[in-house]
Amino acid sequence: MRPSILRRLLRRVASTAVLGLLAATLGTTAAATPAAAAAGGLQQFTGFGSNPGNLQMYAYTPAGLPAGAPLVVALHGCTQTASAYYTNSGWPKFADTWGFSVVFPQTTSANNSLSCFNWFDPADDTRGRGEAASVVQMVEYAKQTYGSDGRRVYVTGLSAGGGMTADLLAAYPDVFAGGSVASGLPAQCATSQAAASGCQTGPQKLTPAQWGDKVRGAYPGYSGPWPRVAIWQGTSDYTVYPANATALRDQWTNVWGIGQTPSSTDTLPGNTTRSVYDDASGNPAVETYSLSGMGHGLPVSPGSGAQNCGTTAAYFLNTICSAYYTGVFWGLDGGTPGGGGDQLPAPAGVSVTGTTDTTAALSWKAVEGAASYAVHRNGTKIASPTATTYTDTGLTAGTAYRYTVTAIDAEGTAGTASAQVTATTTGGSTPATCYSATNYAHVAAGRAHTSGGYVYANGSDQNMGLYNVFVTHTLKESPAGHFVIADSGCTTG
Known part of the structure; x- marks a missing residue:
């Protein structure tokens, strides 16, 4: 040996x-x-x-x-x-x-x-x-x-x-x-x-x-x-x-x-x-x-x-x-x-208070010690309001957008990001479209996203189960970018 x-x-x-x-x-x-x-x-x-x-x-x-x-x-x-x-x-x-x-x-x-x-x-x-x-x-x-x-x-x-x-x-x-x-x-x-x-x-x-x-x-x-x-x-x-x-x-x-x-x-x-x-x-x-x-x-x-x-x-x-x-x-x-x-905590209560075909309005609870806030849309910083509300403009009709908010202290240090919320603008003339696929394929196609090993439909955030190739769902898209589970009564094209 x-x-x-x-x-x-x-x-x-x-x-x-x-x-x-x-x-x-x-x-x-x-x-x-x-x-x-x-x-x-x-x-x-x-x-x-x-x-x-x-x-x-x-x-x-x-x-x-x-x-x-x-x-x-x-x-x-x-x-x-x-x-x-x-x-x-x-x-x-x-x-x-x-x-x-x-x-x-x-x-x-x-x-x-x-x-x-x-x-x-x-x-x-x-x-x-x-x-x-x-x-x-x-x-x-x-x-x-x-x-x-x-x-x-x-x-x-x-x-x-x-x-x-x-x-x-x-x-x-x-x-x-x-x-x-x-x-x-x-x-x-x-x-x-x-x-x-x-x-x-x-x-x-x-x-x-x-x-x-x-x-x-x-x-x-x-x-x-x-x-x-x-x-x-x-x-x-x-x-x-x-x-x-x-x-x-x-x-x-x-x-x-x-x-x-x-x-x-x-x-x-x-x-x-x-x-x-x-x-x-x-x-x-x-x-x-x-x-x-x-x-x-x-x-x-x-x-x-x-x-x-x-x-x-x-x-x-x-x-x-x-x-x-x-x-x-x-x-x-x-x-x-x-x-x-000494980092500032995540803003609580982030919510979508209203949408139009081109805007999405957000609000959240104030964070003690915050001099301003950073609003991120789809992972990119878009604004630094000092108030606890913000209206995003110039958006596309019938489209889902994801937002998080972070508190910023007087020295400019960012705190912890908030939980993510989704706003879907109104309008859009695209008819409902249905897709049947595995959870893995839905994520790969951009119709869903993962968190902690589970899959969630984009827009509705409905839990679709584990992120794998063994679970299959039908998703209905309406308006564009907003998906809901529709395992029955929705015919794929």
């Missing part, structure tokens, strides 16, 4: 003992086949590189996403799959809302008997080697395939995926502009299998400078800019103990050259305390989210609100939407990166 194969087999066997505590609290999810993943909106990609870490690449990108959009890499926990993380984490919702792609790397029992990312193994978690190198190859492939903006690439992960996230941020600070570690470990906390379980229950009592040196040593000679890091941790996590969040905070504040006393703290939903650590320019560089009473898992908050996301499942815990607050912290919502500490 070749030595390289023997080493990998030994690593798999030893991993069972080392990571048993971690896997004991994570429900086993069957591995997704490429066909099943594609049916849920995920696609598998092969041939993305030499793949030294033997990982699988899955990705989700919204239909019609333009080049130059951000990219998020999301790493699952032990015994989980890319499909489970796609389904439950909440990231697809904000990919649709804010416009970015998500890569979901997947490891298997061929790498680790518990399907954990090997965050503790220098053969897999260091620059240019193993799983870490495979993830970076996926980033490069996504940049070529989707035209993703290389300056806005982010990585997030849960548990063992969180430990690998910290290692990736340390080894590749030139690749990742930001990271988010959920119930994870500090970068290079363990460099052997024997040390891994000790990190989980209580990392070494190092000084901030010593923790920071582990990051600086992962890519010698690199001097910045450093990634902005969010840290999520439950106070009742007895799998990866809260001491790891403290070590992560010490590590990354030291790397940024800032102290360990927060610049500000506030209270968020889900019994969450957010502590913000500003950089020298006064922008948040590190944020910690401490969830009182939460155990081991990723915080989600199912619901239809702008700040809700995800699905409750084994170790996807109903507390707060971590994807939303992490995305705002990174600036994925269009705000300033690192500006999540």
Whole structure:
């Protein structure tokens, strides 16, 4: 047997003992086949590189996403799959809302008997080697395939995926502009299998400078800019103990050259305390989210609100939407990166108050602290009113238009975008036309759009079911650009 194969087999066997505590609290999810993943909106990609870490690449990108959009890499926990993380984490919702792609790397029992990312193994978690190198190859492939903006690439992960996230941020600070570690470990906390379980229950009592040196040593000679890091941790996590969040905070504040006393703290939903650590320019560089009473898992908050996301499942815990607050912290919502500490909230109550054949009138509730508002039509900014109403003019009769509104503060910083509303102008003489096709084909033809893995008819926003090739509907178009489900009594031409 070749030595390289023997080493990998030994690593798999030893991993069972080392990571048993971690896997004991994570429900086993069957591995997704490429066909099943594609049916849920995920696609598998092969041939993305030499793949030294033997990982699988899955990705989700919204239909019609333009080049130059951000990219998020999301790493699952032990015994989980890319499909489970796609389904439950909440990231697809904000990919649709804010416009970015998500890569979901997947490891298997061929790498680790518990399907954990090997965050503790220098053969897999260091620059240019193993799983870490495979993830970076996926980033490069996504940049070529989707035209993703290389300056806005982010990585997030849960548990063992969180430990690998910290290692990736340390080894590749030139690749990742930001990271988010959920119930994870500090970068290079363990460099052997024997040390891994000790990190989980209580990392070494190092000084901030010593923790920071582990990051600086992962890519010698690199001097910045450093990634902005969010840290999520439950106070009742007895799998990866809260001491790891403290070590992560010490590590990354030291790397940024800032102290360990927060610049500000506030209270968020889900019994969450957010502590913000500003950089020298006064922008948040590190944020910690401490969830009182939460155990081991990723915080989600199912619901239809702008700040809700995800699905409750084994170790996807109903507390707060971590994807939303992490995305705002990174600036994925269009705000300033690192500006999540004092960013204005999304305007509530955005509604269409009237239409004519050439106009659409909107209104919304005032946002405290807003100096003005930005109105976007079909993703493009069209106006900056100071009032809470706006009438769009010069439109085409019988056409559907989508609008969002964002509050702007006195310094010109954009807050969070509102939920999207659709206005359909009156008039138009085009007779009703019917189309029968799969949900996938309707989206491809521009008659529907996706959000969180589901398909919605353009104009009416009726839920058509999952984004796949197995669900078929008939849509009636009247007026132009406005579609309703008409599975009976509508003949296609």
